[in-house]
Amino acid sequence: MTKASIPQGTRDFTPEVVRKRQFIFNTIRNVFELYGFQPLETPAMENIDTLMGKYGEEGDKLIFKILNNGLDNKEKEEKSRAAFEKVLQGKNTADLTERALKYDLTIPFARFVAMNHNKLTFPFKRYQIQPVWRADKPQRGRYREFTQCDADVVGSRSLLNEVELVNIYHTVFTNLGLTAYELRINSRKILTALAERCGGADQMMNITIAIDKLDKIGIEKVNAELQQRGLNDAQISIIGQYLNIGGSNEEKLSAIETLLGEISTGKEGIEELRLVTEAAANSNLIVDFTLARGLNYYTGIIFEAKAPATVKMGSIGGGGRYDDLTGLFGVPNIPGVGISFGVDRIFDVLEELQLFPDAVQTGTQVLFFNLGDAESKAAYKVMQQLRAAGVRSEIFHENTKFDKQFKYAENKNIPYVVIIGSQELADGNCVVKDLRARKQDTVKMTDITGYTFA
DSSP: OOOOOOOTTOOOOOHHHHHHHHHHHHHHHHHHHHTTOEEOOOOSEEEHHHHTTSSHHHHHTTOOEEOOTTTTOHHHHHHHHHHHHHHHTTOOOTTTOSEEEOSOSHHHHHHHHHHHTTTOOSSEEEEEEEEEEOOOOOBTTBOSEEEEEEEEEESOOOTHHHHHHHHHHHHHHHHTTOTTOEEEEEEHHHHHHHHHHTTOGGGHHHHHHHHTTHHHHHHHHHHHHHHHTTOOHHHHHHHHHHHTOOSSHHHHHHHHHHHHTTSHHHHHHHHHHHHHHHHTTTSOEEEOTTOOOOOTTOOSEEEEEEOOTTSOOOEEEEEEEOTTGGGGGTOOOOOEEEEEEEHHHHHHHHHHTTOSOGGGGOOOOEEEOOOSHHHHHHHHHHHHHHHHTTOOEEEOSSOOOHHHHHHHHHHTTOOEEEEOOHHHHHHTEEEEEETTTTEEEEEEGGGGGGSOOO
């Protein structure tokens, strides 16, 4: 007998949880549509070459690879064993695996744009709500299968797009009740300037990978990692000055201007940050120079959304500009910028703060009691009228005691029951009970569609 279980880092979702998740999805989707974004879907798996090398050395380790079909074929066995040895050494081989589960939605989107750029109208604004997979260590707020909600604009270098994305974050989080969220912002151009100040642009990845771990490991371990990556004490001291910049957004921008403003890349990044922070002044935008987002493809402004400080949770969203991502697929010079919502973490935050509306749990609005053959036939006819009017309704599956039918409605959070007994059937009436307000009305069967089921 097989023990019932699911893979570590994955979850089943009960009807109650699905309804809450749909509330989040619908809130985000409505805002995406409000801002002119179009829906898109891409396959669960991609060719492995599409994904590998796009997420940095840390990200590449988290890609779920899919074994090729037919590896149990005796003719292929020796070749497969040799290929597996290569994989154990950290190398990829098409003899063993040619495909992988997608790690995020951005790279598959870039691949889609590269394949379809001649058919698209630019700027092309798309949103995508789909699951992704990462071979990460499961923990609270971090899963191996989770859903991302992305919005991206490609074909435009205008910073108006960044301002729009900031406002999308603000609108979504406000609509979800997360008014105390924080949206952190930085620029990869400023990080590039920091690398140049510390010996050259080739230090960029060493610095960003280390800085990206600051929240998790602290400044001392970041310094130790920088030292291990070949930076000297003088360079680490400059990075320390950089990480210690504080104050208001304007004070931070003034301080970074003093440290890196004479470097052309840094000056450009500072000007872009200033423009976006001023244009989106009514959002919860915070300039944060410790923000690095250790993904290779970002080239300009980067974002990271944080839950309210009262909740111990990591990032609940992030993104940034990637001005040549399609160049990875042979179609250069298509700029892009995008953001992502971490739905699973947002769910945990809303649950902890008890921010889900009560109405989210309402599936069926009306339960018709089953009180006998003739009565249930009449009830079914009335129920179909309600369904045609858009009222979510069902009838109890058997003629049984009132208590059992009331208990069913209670357990399913059904707010109304409709009772048609022998007397109601004779009079052409039905009794409508509001279980929340603990009141009832007698309504003509022919008038049921005019009743307000709030």
